[in-house]
Amino acid sequence: MVEVPESHPRYESLKTRELLVEGVEKGITSKAGLIAHGRGEMFDYLIGEETIEQAKKAERKAVADMLDAENPVISVNGNVAALVPAAIVSLAERLDAKLEVNLFHRTDERIEKIEKELKENGAKKVYGKKADAKIPGLDHDRGLCDKEGIFSADVVLVPLEDGDRTKALADMGKRTITIDLNPLSRSAKTADITIVDNIVRAVPNMCDCEPFYDDFDDAENLSSILDFMCERLGSLSKDVKK
Numbered sequence: 001m002v003e004v005p006e007s008h009p010r011y012e013s014l015k016t017r018e019l020l021v022e023g024v025e026k027g028i029t030s031k032a033g034l035i036a037h038g039r040g041e042m043f044d045y046l047i048g049e050e051t052i053e054q055a056k057k058a059e060r061k062a063v064a065d066m067l068d069a070e071n072p073v074i075s076v077n078g079n080v081a082a083l084v085p086a087a088i089v090s091l092a093e094r095l096d097a098k099l100e101v102n103l104f105h106r107t108d109e110r111i112e113k114i115e116k117e118l119k120e121n122g123a124k125k126v127y128g129k130k131a132d133a134k135i136p137g138l139d140h141d142r143g144l145c146d147k148e149g150i151f152s153a154d155v156v157l158v159p160l161e162d163g164d165r166t167k168a169l170a171d172m173g174k175r176t177i178t179i180d181l182n183p184l185s186r187s188a189k190t191a192d193i194t195i196v197d198n199i200v201r202a203v204p205n206m207c208d209c210e211p212f213y214d215d216f217d218d219a220e221n222l223s224s225i226l227d228f229m230c231e232r233l234g235s236l237s238k239d240v241k242k
C-alpha cells in the first residue's frame with residue numbers, strides 16, 4: 001500500500017482510494033468498482049465531504065427500520081468489503097442482520113475472498129455462496145442470491161448498489177435502504193431510505209447512532225439534499241468571484 005502522508009490535505013480521500021486499490025489487488029474489488037467510487041467522490045465534493053444533517057437522519061431511520069425488521073440482510077459487494085470490512089460486521093451485529101455477498105460481476109472466487117475478508121473481521125456466518133434462489137426480473141448471475149439471505153429478507157441494506165437490482169428487490173416487496181452519494185442515481189430514487197453519505201462515514205455512524213422512529217419522507221429528504229447541493233454551489237460560486 002502506498003504511504004499517504006497524514007499532512008496531505010486530501011489524506012482521508014487518498015487513504016480511501018488506496019483501500020480500493022488494495023481491494024483490487026487482493027481480488028476483492030472489481031476494476032469497475034474503482035470507477036464507481038470516482039462517481040461517488042464527485043458527489044462527496046458537492047456535500048463538502050462530511051455527513052450532512054439529511055444523511056444523519058436517514059442513517060438513524062435506517063437503523064430503526066433494520067432493528068424492527070424480522071429478517072434484515074446487509075448486502076456486501078467488493079467496494080464495501082474493501083472500504084469498511086470491520087464496520088460492516090459491527091453494524092450487522094448491532095442490527096442482528098445477516099451479511100450476504102452480492103456481486104454485480106459475480107465470480108465464485110471473488111465471493112469466497114470477500115467471505116474470508118468478512119470472517120477475518122469477525123463475521124461468524126456469511127451468505128451468498130449458495131446462490132440457491134433468484135431475484136425475479138434480473139438476467140444472468142446478477143439475480144442470484146441465497147434463499148435464507150436476501151431472498152427471504154424483509155428489509156435489505158444495499159449500499160453502493162446498481163439501480164436495477166434495487167428496483168428488482170423493491171418489486172419483490174422488500175423494504176430497501178441504500179447508501180449512495182449520488183442522489184440522482186436510480187438506486188437513490190428507488191430505495192425507501194436513501195443515505196446520501198460516503199460509506200466510510202455512514203457505516204461507522206450507523207454503528208452508534210440513536211435510532212429514529214418518527215415519520216420519515218425519503219423523497220422530501222432527497223429533495224432537500226439536492227437543494228443543499230445547489231445552495232452550496234451558489235455560495236461557492238460567489239466565493240470564487242471574491
Ligand code: ATP
Binds near residue numbers: 179198199
Ligand atoms: P444507478 O444504477 O442506481 O442509476 P449508477 O449506475 O450510478 O446508479 P452504480 O455504479 O451501479 O451506480 O453504483 C454505484 C453507486 O455508488 C454510484 O451511484 C456512486 O455514486 C455510489 N458510490 C460509489 N462510491 C461510494 C462511496 N464510497 N460511498 C457512497 N456511495 C458511493
Ligand code: MG
Binds near residue numbers: 161163164
Ligand atoms: Mg447502475
